[in-house]
Structures are given as structure tokens and as C-alpha cells.
Amino acid sequence: MSVVILSLSGLPAAGAEQAAAALLDIDSGGPDRLERLLVLDDTALLGEHLDVYEQIDTAHRVEKLLCVTVGPRPGDGWRLELPGNLGGVQGSPVLWVSRPAGIDWKMTKELVANRHPGFTPTTVDRHPLIGLLSVEEMFDRVHQTFLSGVPGRVASPGLWLAEEDDEAATFAGALTVAIRRVCDRGPGLDGPFAELMPDRAGRARLTESGPLARYLSRVGEQDRAARQVLEKITGFGGLLRRGDSEVRGYLAKGSEALTDLRDLVDQVLRDADVAGGVGDLTSNQQSLIRNAGLEFGAEVTLNPAAGSAVYVAEQSAIYRTIAGAVHGGDPIPPVGERLIATEREVGRKGSAAYRQEIEACCPSSLLAALTSASQKPPRRAGHAETRHELGLDSAMAAAKALADLIVGVANREWSPAAITSGELVRAKAALDGTSRALGGFASEAAGGRGGTRAARRARLGESLVPVLRDLVLRVVAAELASPSASGPEALRMAKDRTAAMLTEWTALVQAEGVTARPSFASGDDRDAAHGIEDDVASIRDALLYPVRDEMWQLCSPTDLRALEVDTPTLSIRFASRLTQETLRSLPGDEPVWTSSGSFAGVLRLVPLRAGIAVSTWGKAEPESPSTVLER
Amino acid sequence: MADVLRFRRVYGGEYEEIPARVDDAEFPAGELLTARTVWLEDGTPSGLELIQHRPVHGDRRQQGYLRLDNEILAGRRLHQAASWSGYPAEVVRLYGDESTSADPFALFELDHGDPLREVGEYLLNDAFDQFLVGLLTGLCWLAGAGIAHRAISPDTVLWDSDTGKVRIADFSRSAPFGSARTPVAGSWAWVPREARPETCYGLVGPTDDMWAAARLIYFVRSRGKDLEDKGKLGELGLSQMFNGLLEKIFGPPEDRPTARDLVEHGLRRHHILPSLQDDGDKRLIQGRTSFLKTRARVHPDAPLPPDFWDDVIWARDRRGAGGPQGGAG
Numbered sequence: 001m002s003v004v005i006l007s008l009s010g011l012p013a014a015g016a017e018q019a020a021a022a023l024l025d026i027d028s029g030g031p032d033r034l035e036r037l038l039v040l041d042d043t044a045l046l047g048e049h050l051d052v053y054e055q056i057d058t059a060h061r062v063e064k065l066l067c068v069t070v071g072p073r074p075g076d077g078w079r080l081e082l083p084g085n086l087g088g089v090q091g092s093p094v095l096w097v098s099r100p101a102g103i104d105w106k107m108t109k110e111l112v113a114n115r116h117p118g119f120t121p122t123t124v125d126r127h128p129l130i131g132l133l134s135v136e137e138m139f140d141r142v143h144q145t146f147l148s149g150v151p152g153r154v155a156s157p158g159l160w161l162a163e164e165d166d167e168a169a170t171f172a173g174a175l176t177v178a179i180r181r182v183c184d185r186g187p188g189l190d191g192p193f194a195e196l197m198p199d200r201a202g203r204a205r206l207t208e209s210g211p212l213a214r215y216l217s218r219v220g221e222q223d224r225a226a227r228q229v230l231e232k233i234t235g236f237g238g239l240l241r242r243g244d245s246e247v248r249g250y251l252a253k254g255s256e257a258l259t260d261l262r263d264l265v266d267q268v269l270r271d272a273d274v275a276g277g278v279g280d281l282t283s284n285q286q287s288l289i290r291n292a293g294l295e296f297g298a299e300v301t302l303n304p305a306a307g308s309a310v311y312v313a314e315q316s317a318i319y320r321t322i323a324g325a326v327h328g329g330d331p332i333p334p335v336g337e338r339l340i341a342t343e344r345e346v347g348r349k350g351s352a353a354y355r356q357e358i359e360a361c362c363p364s365s366l367l368a369a370l371t372s373a374s375q376k377p378p379r380r381a382g383h384a385e386t387r388h389e390l391g392l393d394s395a396m397a398a399a400k401a402l403a404d405l406i407v408g409v410a411n412r413e414w415s416p417a418a419i420t421s422g423e424l425v426r427a428k429a430a431l432d433g434t435s436r437a438l439g440g441f442a443s444e445a446a447g448g449r450g451g452t453r454a455a456r457r458a459r460l461g462e463s464l465v466p467v468l469r470d471l472v473l474r475v476v477a478a479e480l481a482s483p484s485a486s487g488p489e490a491l492r493m494a495k496d497r498t499a500a501m502l503t504e505w506t507a508l509v510q511a512e513g514v515t516a517r518p519s520f521a522s523g524d525d526r527d528a529a530h531g532i533e534d535d536v537a538s539i540r541d542a543l544l545y546p547v548r549d550e551m552w553q554l555c556s557p558t559d560l561r562a563l564e565v566d567t568p569t570l571s572i573r574f575a576s577r578l579t580q581e582t583l584r585s586l587p588g589d590e591p592v593w594t595s596s597g598s599f600a601g602v603l604r605l606v607p608l609r610a611g612i613a614v615s616t617w618g619k620a621e622p623e624s625p626s627t628v629l630e631r
Numbered sequence: 632m633a634d635v636l637r638f639r640r641v642y643g644g645e646y647e648e649i650p651a652r653v654d655d656a657e658f659p660a661g662e663l664l665t666a667r668t669v670w671l672e673d674g675t676p677s678g679l680e681l682i683q684h685r686p687v688h689g690d691r692r693q694q695g696y697l698r699l700d701n702e703i704l705a706g707r708r709l710h711q712a713a714s715w716s717g718y719p720a721e722v723v724r725l726y727g728d729e730s731t732s733a734d735p736f737a738l739f740e741l742d743h744g745d746p747l748r749e750v751g752e753y754l755l756n757d758a759f760d761q762f763l764v765g766l767l768t769g770l771c772w773l774a775g776a777g778i779a780h781r782a783i784s785p786d787t788v789l790w791d792s793d794t795g796k797v798r799i800a801d802f803s804r805s806a807p808f809g810s811a812r813t814p815v816a817g818s819w820a821w822v823p824r825e826a827r828p829e830t831c832y833g834l835v836g837p838t839d840d841m842w843a844a845a846r847l848i849y850f851v852r853s854r855g856k857d858l859e860d861k862g863k864l865g866e867l868g869l870s871q872m873f874n875g876l877l878e879k880i881f882g883p884p885e886d887r888p889t890a891r892d893l894v895e896h897g898l899r900r901h902h903i904l905p906s907l908q909d910d911g912d913k914r915l916i917q918g919r920t921s922f923l924k925t926r927a928r929v930h931p932d933a934p935l936p937p938d939f940w941d942d943v944i945w946a947r948d949r950r951g952a953g954g955p956q957g958g959a960g
Contacts, residue, residue: 278756340752340854422755425854429753487753488745488792 003036003134009070009124013048020052024059034062036139040124043071043096046083050617053083064143065092066133070124072098072556080154080562080608084617087154091615093146094154096608099556100127105158107548107569107606111560116552129157129554132574132603135594141572142603149570150605154613156563158553158604162542167576168596170457171506171514172445177461178468179442183435186331192342193321201317202411202418203297210293212406215261219399222254223392230386247390254395255370261399262362265406268292269351269358272414277348281414289414294406296415313480318419318427322476326469332435336428343424351413354405361401366394423480426490430479433494434472441502460514460578467521471501474520510595513577536579539600543583543591547571547604563606570607575600681726685736698803700929702737703728705778705802708922712776721769723789723800730929744791744798747847751785752855758795762851764900765797770844770890773799774837777808777919781835783843784821785850806835807922810933820857821846825884838880838887845880873897 006023008016023034037056041049046069056062065085073080086094103113124130132138146153194200206213229246272285281289313319325335369391387393411418475497484490505518545551547569555563573591575583579600580593684702686695706725710718718724726738754762766788773780780787782804789798804815812835814828823842824830849858852867861881864870869877876888876897894900926933 343854425753425755428854432753486758486792486795487755488750488790491750491753 003038003136003139004031004034005038005040005125005130005134007040007125008045008049008052009040009042011045011049013051016045016049016052017055020055024055024061032061035064036136036143037062037065038130038133038139039065039067040130041067041069043069043080043098044074047074047081050083053085054617057085064139066139066143066146067092067094068097068124068130068133069094070097070100072559078562078612080613082154082613082615084615086615087152087613088615089153091153093143093150094613095129095133095142095157095605096154096613097124097127097129097157097554098559100124100554102158102552102554103557104550105553105555105560106550107158107565107604109565111557113553113557113560114550128161128599129159132159132599135574135592135596135599137592137594138572138574138599138603141574141592142605145570145572145605151564151567151607152610152613155570155605155607156553156555156559158551158606159601160542160545160551160604161599161601162538167514167578167594168510170460170576170578171509173457174460174464174514175468175505176442176445177457178464179438181331181461181465182326182468182472183332183438183442185333187334189325189330189334189338190341191338192345193325193338195321196318196342196346196419196424198346198412198415198418199408202415204294204407204410204415205297206403206407207293207295210295211264211291212261212293212403214293215257215264216399216403218257219254219261219395222250222257223396226250226254226390226392227387230390251370251390251392254392255367258362258370258395258399258402259367261402262358262367264292265402266355266358268294268406269355269409273350273352274348274413275350277350277413289410292406294410294414296410296417309481310474310477313477316480317417318423319473319477319480322427322431323473326472332431332472336431336435339424339428339431342419343421343428346412346419346424347421348413351409354409354413357405358402361405362398366391366398370395423483425487426479426483427476429484429487429490430476430494431472433491434475434498436491437495437498437502438468441499467505467518470521471498471505471518474501513580513593513595515581536582539575539579540583540586542601543573543575543586544588545602547602551602551604553604553606562608562612564609565606567607570605572603572605573601574603680741681738682741683736683738685734696735699735699737700730701805702739702802703730703735704807704922704926704929705773705776705780705805706737706739707925708776708778708807708919709772711919711922712772719769719772721765721797721799722772723798723802742789742798742800743794744789744796746786747788747790747851748785750790750792751851754790754851758790758792759851761795762790762797763848763898764894765795766799766844766847767890767894767898769797769799770840771894773805773840774808774890777922778802778805779808779835779837779839780805781815781826781839782817782821783840783847784817785847788847807926808835808837810835812839823884833884836884837889838884841880841887841890841893842884844890845877848877874899 004023006020008019011019039056056065067086069082080096082088082091082094085091102116104116105113133142146155206216226247229250268288272281272289274281274285314323322335322339325338326332475494478497479490479494484493501518501520504520508516508518553560573589574594575591576599577593577595583591684699686692686699703725706728709722710725713719723742724740726740728737729735730737770780770783780799780802782801783799787799787801789800790796791798806813812826812831812833814831815822815826816828819827821843823839825833826839846858849864849867849869850856852869853863858864861878864877873893874897876893880887888897
């Protein structure tokens with residue numbers, strides 16, 4: 001629970017009672033228990049407000065109470081009269097701010113003070129001391145210090161402050177910087193992802209013993225045999241005519257194999273067609289493709305028991321491709337555009353649409369020429385020229401073109417490993433949904449970053465970029481692991497997942513500081529602490545400041561005589577948790593590491609001399625100044 | 632049917648003011664109409680949640696009246712056209728209105744779905760087919776009701792990914808066929824030349840919405856890109872898909888194919904179209920007569936449109952002739 005402030009300052013008795021009742025009355029909606037209550041009051045009105053303090057005391061619902069009383073002691077009295085439940089041996093601690101503007105004072109017996117420069121808030125609730133005490137961690141430490149070490153539990157506070165940024169605001173601002181880096185349109189590669197194109201992702205190949213490979217091989221065998229004969233013929237200057245018929249025989253067999261190959265390719269393209277490329281292959285079509293001698297390699301061999309669906313998704317080609325681009329520094333927009341460029345290339349249209357390419361690969365005229373009875377090796381021609389004339393080169397090229405065609409179609413139209421349009425669109429939707437949710441966070445955070453330094457935000461933001469990229473990729477992996485029913489749903493899911501992860505991250509930072517690693521972060525490089533190392537010099541100096549040296553003491557010069565300077569000085573050092581990692585090794589007491597507020601420095605508590613503060617529930621007896629010993 | 636169009640009492644309790652979905656480049660959303668979520672009292676399913684559109688107060692109130700009139704008239708015409716076959720799912724439904732009081736309003740069903748501006752680029756292939764059919768069916772209904780939407784764009788056409796349905800919304804700039812075209816402000820990407828302020832001419836007709844509809848089809852197909860050149864239609868397979876009819880939309884309105892043409896002669900799927908023939912023709916004429924009476928009362932100065940029966944004959948003749956020349960392929 002945070003620190004609750006009850007301001008009685010300037011209120012007459014009735015108004016003060018009303019304010020207290022509003023806070024403490026259960027019937028009117030007050031809390032069951034107040035863990036930390038900070039009461040702000042005027043020193044001159046403490047007597048008028050006795051009933052309020054009594055009410056607080058009897059309510060028994062306040063666990064820890066600190067009172068800051070502002071203003072000089074009333075009249076010319078030397079006594080600081082307090083309600084019975086404040087100060088003393090058992091009362092709640094009191095910080096007496098006799099002059100909010102304070103003085104610069106070195107804690108010595110020589111009561112010499114200087115004017116404190118700078119701005120002083122007009123209302124006490126805007127005073128840095130109140131802001132500091134409103135931080136839970138600070139409130140607790142001050143309360144504990146009073147109870148354990150401040151005689152009479154009343155002290156005059158002194159402050160030594162260094163400039164520092166609010167941790168929560170700094171984190172939000174830095175995250176905004178990181179979001180801009182990851183989400184804003186920036187330089188990136190164009191065009192489709194080559195690794196997701198069908199020829200790379202489909203993994204189709206001819207089985208060695210299948211008909212397609214057999215026909216292809218047979219064309220090659222006949223080509224080799226014909227070549228050997230031709231070498232003999234041309235080697236003897238074209239004198240051996242006996243080889244002619246032998247060559248014609250090989251040509252005929254080669255033509256036969258090429259025709260078989262062409263016919264089989266045509267049949268498979270026709271019979272394994274899925275109209276428009278929309279839909280799945282039937283089991284018969286799968287058998288046809290398999291029996292023709294096509295197979296598809298597995299992308300990655302995974303042990304089903306080895307990991308979650310997300311783990312499996314992270315092994316997919318599409319995830320690895322996106323992760324490579326994002327971790328390589330590409331912002332989300334160009335990555336998404338490349339996915340869509342890829343999608344345009346992977347569109348299916350049905351295998352029958354490729355039948356028209358068969359004629360271009362293997363013209364009918366070639367088959368006719370190969371089987372023509374008039375084919376015979378030309379005389380007095382070179383080996384290469386002879387092969388060309390006979391159509392052997394063309395036959396080999398046609399066989400290879402047919403094989404390439406059927407493998408290409410298999411990759412694009414039939415491969416279970418091929419990346420589909422739906423996968424690419426969903427991945428794009430996941431990226432865009434993440435980007436939109438992050439953009440929304442950045443827009444909200446933009447309004448609340450006042451007071452944090454741009455250089456620090458930028459440095460910390462840089463260190464958050466890798467974690468932010470992990471967040472983006474986790475959303476993509478979740479979508480791939482559990483595909484949404486539609487693109488818009490993928491967009492919606494990505495927004496929701498991103499918002500949930502941002503909430504987790506922000507809560508973790510609130511609890512553990514900006515270097516906390518959310519569950520979706522990979523690795524363990526805590527760069528955030530290093531990113532702010534050079535910012536902490538002034539904070540380190542402030543924390544090491546000698547506590548008896550000149551500080552901003554929140555009292556008037558005339559009240560210095562009421563302070564006890566001979567006792568050991570009590571002080572509390574404090575700084576934002578942002579700097580904890582860097583300043584952990586500072587000598588001396590452990591500082592209070594604050595999770596909010598923009599404070600760093602030292603709070604000095606100077607107790608009052610014995611007898612100055614008096615706690616009573618009744619009106620104190622007037623006492624002559626001479627009866628109080630002041631040294 | 633008539634009771635659906637009458638004033639319905641609205642619970643006077645809690646309601647939520649929200650900006651109306653009235654998109655206009657000239658005025659920010661909500662400038663002309665305000666909207667709030669309401670619950671009907673009787674005669675409707677318990678807990679039915681509706682949106683109430685009202686003209687705003689202040690300087691824009693007069694324009695708000697006109698916008699509201701357009702919405703009410705379009706909704707009533709659709710009710711009349713659809714009475715024999717149920718209200719079309721492809722258009723946002725008018726549940727009731729109060730058009731004659733000093734504080735008029737229209738009650739619409741809540742918008743189901745997201746504007747295509749937000750989700751259009753994520754439609755998967757099968758969803759694109761549903762979108763195509765839904766959009767053209769919706770436009771056929773509008774033509775059957777004798778009105779042109781005149782503001783078709785990714786902001787006014789919604790996509791409900793849960794049901795795979797298109798829903799055409801915001802009829803605030805709609806106009807009946809035969810009325811003189813008034814200028815429509817907005818991005819040139821979505822306003823055809825004949826309706827732009829600088830070049831506005833002619834009478835509203837059944838092909839007025841087709842220009843923006845074709846661009847919307849491209850917008851979704853291209854995953855969020857505006858059509859810069861009609862040559863791009865071929866790159867995405869849209870020319871082939873529509874048998875070359877889509878290109879003809881980018882000519883003058885008189886030469887454009889209608890939504891029905893695109894479905895019947897482009898996609899060749901006439902079975903999905905609402906039946907507006909036969910008995911429906913008579914009902915259309917009756918409905919139109921009733922509508923014109925109302926319209927003459929609300930807008931006494933509005934020009935009288937040509938006989939709607941001419942449109943029906945015109946459309947029928949074109950169908951009989953095999954559709955637009957060269958388009959049926």
C-alpha cells in the first residue's frame with residue numbers, strides 16, 4: 001500500500017476533524033487499514049487538532065504514522081507542544097519543519113547559517129521533503145530510524161539533494177525510445193525473403209528409384225551411350241558408317257525415355273491439381289505424387305516430447321527468418337512488407353496451370369526429330385556439332401527442364417513444408433498487432449516523461465531494444481504455435497499478447513528495477529545498469545556527502561538553538577533503484593533504493609534538545625523560557 | 632414491417648456517448664452526428680443494444696439533419712426492398728427512427744466488425760472470397776433499394792472476421808437514384824470524379840458506388856494499398872478473376888458495370904444475388920412511391936428522380952443482352 005497523506009494544514013478544528021473522518025470512517029468508505037499515514041500539520045494548529053490525533057489514535061487502523069509539522073513554535077514559547085500520541089518514548093515520529101525555505105547550516109555548535117538559495121514551494125505538500133516521504137521505501141526507513149535512534153522521536157530534517165530521474169518515468173520514456181527503434185519505419189531490405197520462397201522452403205526432390213528419376217536417368221544413359229559411339233565415329237574421320245544405326249538406336253531409346261518422362265509429368269500435373277490452389281491434396285493425389293517419385297524432406301527433425309508448441313514454432317523456417325531480420329536490426333514495418341512480398345510469390349494456382357509449360361520444356365518437335373528415321377550422324381562434323389545436330393543436347397536439356405518443372409511445382413503446390421499465404425499473412429498480422437500495441441504504449445508514455453533526462457532515456461532505451469525484440473518475436477512464435485482462425489484475429493491476439501507482456505514487464509520493473517528481465521527476454525545481459533553508469537557520478541557524490549557538513553536544514557536560524565548537535569548524527573541515504581546496480585558497493589549504510597520519485601541524496605535528522613518537545617493530551621502548563629535549559 | 636420503422640421508446644437511464652462513425656475529411660468524426668448506445672424497450676429481443684444517431688447541437692446541426700435524413704431514408708428503402716426476403720446481412724440495419732420531431736434520431740444495430748482500413752490487409756484467401764461476394768451482394772441490395780451509398784471506402788465497409796461477413800455502414804451521404812449528384816468531400820482515392828466538388832455532374836445511378844467498390848477490392852487484395860494504376864489489377868489476378876470487367880469500372884459512370892454485372896458476368900456466380908425480380912419489382916415500385924412521398928415532405932425542393940421502373944428495365948435489358956459489351960468473356 002502506498003503512503004496516504006492527511007493534510008490538516010490550515011484547517012480549523014472542525015475542518016481537520018472532517019478531513020480525518022473522511023479518511024478514517026469505515027462507514028463512509030474509509031480503508032480497513034492504513035499501513036502508512038503521513039500527517040501534514042501546522043505547528044501553531046497542533047493544539048487545535050488534538051481531537052483529530054486522538055481520533056487517529058483510537059481508530060487503531062494506522063500502522064505507521066509520520067507527522068510533519070510546519071512553522072515555528074507558537075508565540076514566544078520555547079516548547080514544542082505535541083499531541084499525546086506524537087513524539088516522546090512511544091509516540092509517532094515528528095519532523096519539525098520550522099521554516100520550509102530552510103537555511104544552509106553546518107552542524108556545529110557555532111550557530112552560523114547561510115541563506116538557502118533556490119525555489120521553495122508555496123504549499124507544503126509540494127515540498128521535496130514531502131515528496132521524499134511519500135515514497136514507501138523512504139517512509140519505512142525514516143519511521144524505523146526515528147523509532148530506533150531519535151531521542152524523543154522529534155527531529156529537524158536536513159536535506160542534501162542531487163538531481164535524479166523518476167525510475168518509472170525513466171523506464172517508460174526509455175521503452176518509448178526502444179519502441180521507436182523497433183517499430184518506426186526505417187531502413188531494411190526489400191523484396192521477398194529468399195529462404196521462404198518455394199524453391200528453398202518446399203524441399204521437394206526426386207526419389208532415386210522413382211519413375212521420374214528413372215526416366216531422367218535413362219535419358220542420360222542413352223545420351224552417354226550415343227556419345228561414346230559418336231566419339232568413335234568422329235574419331236575416325238567419319239569413316240565408320242557402322243555406327244550410324246547404333247546411334248539411331250540410342251536416340252530412339254532416349255526419345256522413348258524422354259516421352260515417358262514428359263507424359264508422367266503431364267499426368268501428375270493434371271491429376272494432382274487442386275482447383276485454384278485452394279484446398280488440400282486428396283490421399284489419392286498424395287499417392288500419385290509419391291508413386292511418381294517425388295518426396296519432401298523434413299525441415300527439422302523434432303522430438304515431439306522435446307518442447308512446447310512455441311518451441312516447435314521457433315524452429316520453423318518462417319520464425320527463424322523473421323527472427324533473423326528482427327535481431328539483425330530491421331524494424332517491424334520492412335519485415336512485414338517483405339512477408340507480404342513473399343506472400344505474392346508463394347501463391348498457389350493449382351498444378352494444372354503449369355501444364356502449358358511442358359511444351360516449352362520439351363517441345364513435341366524435339367521428340368519427333370529424335371525418333372525420325374532419317375536421323376544419322378553428319379559427316380565431317382565435330383563432336384559437339386554432331387551432338388547438337390542429332391538433338392542430344394536438346395534432349396538432355398528437355399529432360400532436365402521437365403525434372404525442374406515437376407520439382408518446382410511440387411515445391412510450390414504440393415509440399416507440406418512450403419510456406420503458405422495464410423502463414424505469412426498471420427505472421428504479418430502478429431507483427432502489426434504487436435507494433436500497434438507498442439505504439440499505443442509509447443503514445444501514452446509520451447505524455448508523462450517530464451523530468452527525465454533525454455540522454456538517460458536514450459541510453460537506457462538502447463539497452464531495452466534487445467528485450468523488446470524478444471517480446472516481438474515471442475508474439476510471433478505464439479501466433480505460429482497456435483494459428484488464429486483469421487488474419488484479423490491474429491492482429492487482435494497479437495495486441496492482447498503484447499499488452500499482457502508489457503504489463504508483466506512494467507510490473508517487474510516496478511518490483512525489481514529497470515534491469516529486471518521479463519520472462520520473454522532471452523540471454524542475461526543486464527546492459528541497463530551499464531547504460532547509466534556515467535549518469536551516477538553526481539548521485540554518488542551526494543550519497544557520500546559528509547552528513548555534518550553544510551546542508552539545507554529546514555528550520556529558521558532562531559531554532560538552531562533548539563537542536564541537539566552533540567549526539568551522533570542520524571542520516572538516511574537514498575537514490576533511485578535505477579542506480580542500485582552501479583552504486584551497490586558504496587561504503588557505509590545501505591541507501592534506500594526508491595522505486596518511484598526523482599530523489600537522490602541524504603536526509604539528516606537532527607534531534608531536539610531534551611525538554612523542548614512535550615507530548616500531552618491536555619493543555620500544557622505555561623512555562624517560562626528560563627526553566628528550559630538551553631546551551 | 633412498418634412497426635420496425637416507427638419511433639421506439641428508449642430507456643432514459645444510463646447511456647454512453649460515443650463518436651458516430653461518420654467519416655468525412657471535411658469534418659472530424661462526430662461533428663455532425665453524435666451517437667450513443669441504447670436499449671430498446673418493447674418488441675425487440677431483450678438486451679438488444681443499438682446505436683442512436685442524433686444531429687449535434689450548434690453550427691453543424693442543420694448539416695446533421697441532412698445526414699440523418701439520408702441515413703433514415705436509406706434504411707427505410709432497404710427495409711422496403713428486403714421485406715420479402717429478410718433484411719440483408721451485408722448492410723447495417725436501421726432498427727427505427729424518429730424523423731419528424733425537433734430532436735430526430737435513427738437507431739442502428741451496433742457495428743459488428745472492424746473497418747477494412749484496420750483489418751482489410753489481413754484477410755486470408757478464403758476470407759477474400761467471402762469479402763468479395765459480401766460486398767457485391769450488399770451493393771446489389773443498395774441498387775435494388777434504389778440508393779447509392781456514395782461513401783464506400785475502407786472506413787465505411789466493415790469486416791466481421793468472426794462470421795466472415797461484410798457490413799456496409801454509414802449511409803449519411805447516400806442518395807436515391809435519379810437525384811442530382813451533390814459533391815462529396817473526401818480523399819480522391821475514394822470519391823469518383825463525377826462526385827468530386829470540382830467536377831460534380833449528372834444524376835445518381837446504379838453504378839455510382841462501383842468506382843470506389845473496385846478500388847476497395849484492390850485495397851483488400853493488395854493488402855492495404857491504394858490503386859494507382861488500373862494496370863495493377865492484372866498483377867494481382869483481379870482482371871482474370873472478373874473476366875476483364877473490373878477495368879471498365881474506371882470509365883464514366885454510364886459505361887460502368889453494375890455490382891450485379893460483376894457477380895453474374897465477372898465472377899459468374901449469379902446464385903448468390905438477392906432476388907429482386909418478379910413480385911419484388913412491384914414491391915419496389917410501391918416502396919419507391921411511398922419513399923418519394925416521405926421524401927417530398929422532408930425535402931420539398933428535391934428534384935423528382937426518373938421512374939425507378941426504368942432502372943429495372945434498364946438492368947433487365949442489359950442482362951438480356953449478355954451484360955456489358957466484351958465483358959462477359
